[in-house]
Amino acid sequence: MSTAPKPKKRVTITDVAQHAGVSTAVVSRVLRNAYGVSAAMQERVRAAMAELDYRPHAAARGMRGRTYTIGVLLDNIRNSFFADILEGIRDQLHDSDYTVLIGAAGFGADNQARTIRAMADRQMDGLILIAPGTPRSEVLAMASTTPTVVIGHHDSADVHDSVVDADGIGAGLVVDHLVSLGHRRIALVASPGTKSSLWKRTPEIVLTEGYLEAMERHDLADRAQVFHAAYSDDGGYKAGMRLLTSPEPPSAIMTGADVAALGVYRAAHELGLTVPDDLSLAGYNNTALAALTPVQLTSVDQAGHTMGAAAAKMLIERVEGHRDRAMQTTMTPRLVVRSSTSGPRTVT
């Protein structure tokens, strides 16, 4: 009698229907809280579902209708700003019927494109793309078939929603702060961006614009200096090394990401410079990194949690068909001053 070790048959909608003495159509309607089923029936079906511990088979649903799954595309799990966004998304969707699944594609447009496609193949109901490096055309194509929210890029389109931070204003806040402290030679370290991704208004581009405008506003346009480096410890380090060993080194450096600021810090440290006495340093995004006691980095807060929540809310509106026109939400950044910025040693 060694047979039949796995009688674990899945409970299906048919079982529930039988148990409740109704048709599968009714059960399906209850499942989707669809119109056209009496209160008494509802009750009966729900009871049957509970009794049998029924759980809908997502793959089967995906064949016909929704999968009740939201996909989030992320390039970099290490960026804790993205973690803030994610938590916002999760909190917003917490007691909805939707499940959030994350595709951590890593950098590289091809990897990201592959992940986006994988999500589409899995019939996800909606997509949230955080600063995608994939060519814009591909995102637009995707968005025309699946509700999509793009976070970060300022390029607006009528086919997807967007959530952005006013990065230009954020850059201005930092410049204003540094200028008010007495700095004049202020350099910016920004991401080089993905070449030929065809996004014209990425966060780093808008940030750079804001920086240049602010410098101009303070009559410092001739001292403006933008250095392109990856948003990583290493990228920041290289940028710091180059900037700080130049003939006329800046007295303050701002970066487009906190982690890059820490790379600059490392470079400064190696060159025997102390922060903030010899160099004022500001990051961006106000991640957990910036707040750590040994770090205490001045940064710009972007309310990632709120951005994530907004994105999720907008996406669901689209998924459920409550809205058919694209919209864009812009967040206002806020400067958070910590001890990595102070007046310059000597005014240049």
Added chain:
Amino acid sequence: MSTAPKPKKRVTITDVAQHAGVSTAVVSRVLRNAYGVSAAMQERVRAAMAELDYRPHAAARGMRGRTYTIGVLLDNIRNSFFADILEGIRDQLHDSDYTVLIGAAGFGADNQARTIRAMADRQMDGLILIAPGTPRSEVLAMASTTPTVVIGHHDSADVHDSVVDADGIGAGLVVDHLVSLGHRRIALVASPGTKSSLWKRTPEIVLTEGYLEAMERHDLADRAQVFHAAYSDDGGYKAGMRLLTSPEPPSAIMTGADVAALGVYRAAHELGLTVPDDLSLAGYNNTALAALTPVQLTSVDQAGHTMGAAAAKMLIERVEGHRDRAMQTTMTPRLVVRSSTSGPRTVT
């Protein structure tokens, strides 16, 4: 003529079959590299697939066979040790047919259980659970129907595979290091763990055991002191405050996670103590945090990348049926000494 704006019909296996002039069964076989199709046919079908830009419908596959999706359960995206593991998984699976999707459940056994169920509902082929807080029974039940690898917990089971770090040895390495520097009053800050999750050998429990054994080995059993606190900045802060304001404060504190060590750092800082002069501090996991210039935390490296890769490899073996017996992989930790530990000011 305003009709038919969306002729974007999905390319299905039937289209491919027609285009290649074969049956759908053959296409399906080619898709799964299954046995029983001639080389010539293969060629023809593949050409047709490429020509039509066919991509399999994951939901439909899920109804019958595999979904070619691997689910990873994570409690906390912020823990960069988990990011290491994830990258290991991703690299291992990079050019396989599988897609990795992450469920970031957050803390709380119920949330995690919900996420695990959601993954199962989506017919994922295999699950990697990173230090799940879900009751063990539930994980075992899940594992009996879906191939599963548990990372972190040392409890072995014949129903799922495991990848663990020899946390006991790791704790010993830190104690040995601190003792060799002259410390005798060494405290451990470890996670309280989830009560009643029924895991008997969680990382923190094994770590604590290793710590106690090492202390005993050095005849310091009477000085051993374990403080339970969450692995977060705040948890570390509270632990640090309590420990450092006690009548006989430790001269060295080790924690089970880097982030908690930084919380202790903050407490020390507020109390006017400097690291490492007044207090030696060691973390665990050797995350990116520990290596940051302003931090420079002594820590224990766990080779997260390798753990992730090992887990992925084991899981695929199971999914593809190449192995039917459970196995456990153990990694050896390595001490990484940085500047947060040094000899004590006065030997107590």
Added chain:
DNA sequence: GAAGTTTTAGAGAACGTTCTCTATGAGAAG
């Protein structure tokens, strides 16, 4: 109380795969 309207319930066809059969043909063995 007849005719029309609305609401609710059920039948049954999709959806795009996989998979178990059965059919066919080619080669091997007698």
Added chain:
DNA sequence: CTTCTCATAGAGAACGTTCTCTAAAACTTC
């Protein structure tokens, strides 16, 4: 030249939902 085997190809039934119909029942309204 049969018969048997084996490899390959195709037919068609699942899989668990959703969704469009149609049927029946319950109200309106005159």
